[in-house]
Amino acid sequence: VIQDYHGIDANATHTSDMDPEKIQGNVHPDAPVHSVRIRVGRSFEGFGLSPGITRDQRLELEGLLKKAFSTFTGDLAGDYYPLLGMEESVRQQLVDDHFLFVSGDPNLIVAGMERDWPEGRGIFHNKDKTFLVWVNEEDQTRIISMQKGGDVKAVFERLSRAIKAVQ
16 A cells, blocks of 8 residues: 555665765755754664553663663763653753653544653753654654754754764
8 A cells, every 4th residue: 555655666675865965055044044953753673663562662762762862972962851750840941942742642642652651751852952852752762953043964964973873
C-alpha cells in the first residue's frame, strides 16, 4: 500500500545524507526570518515503537539516552530533565519556552502512547537552548536544532552533529 501510494519501487532503499557541507546557499540575512527549527524523529533497534513499547523498554531507553547526554561536549552539552519528579519551576520554564510536551492528547491516549505517563520520559536541552531531545514522547527520540534568525545551514550542521552524538 505504501509503495503504491508513494510510487516507490519494491527494491528502493532509504538513504540519509546529513552532510551539512552539501547545503548550498542560505536564507538571505535581510529576509524577515525570526527563527529556524529542524527536527527529526529517531527510533532505536530492539525497542518497541510508542504504541507497543513496554515500561521496562521505555526506562531502559531513557537510561541509555541519559548516558549519551552526559557525554555531550561543547555547544551540545546541557542537562536532562525527566518528567517524573520535575520541579514545578523547571516545568513552567520549559512550557514558557515552548519546549515541553504534555500529556492529554486524545489521539496519543487512544493509541496507547501515554501508558505509564510520565515515567521514562523527559527532555534534554543544551545551555543555549538551541538543541533539544524529547525522550519517549511520540517518537523514541525527537531531535531538534533551532536558533533565532535564518541560518539554516548552522541549524542543520548542529542537527547533524547531534544525531551522530545520540547514536
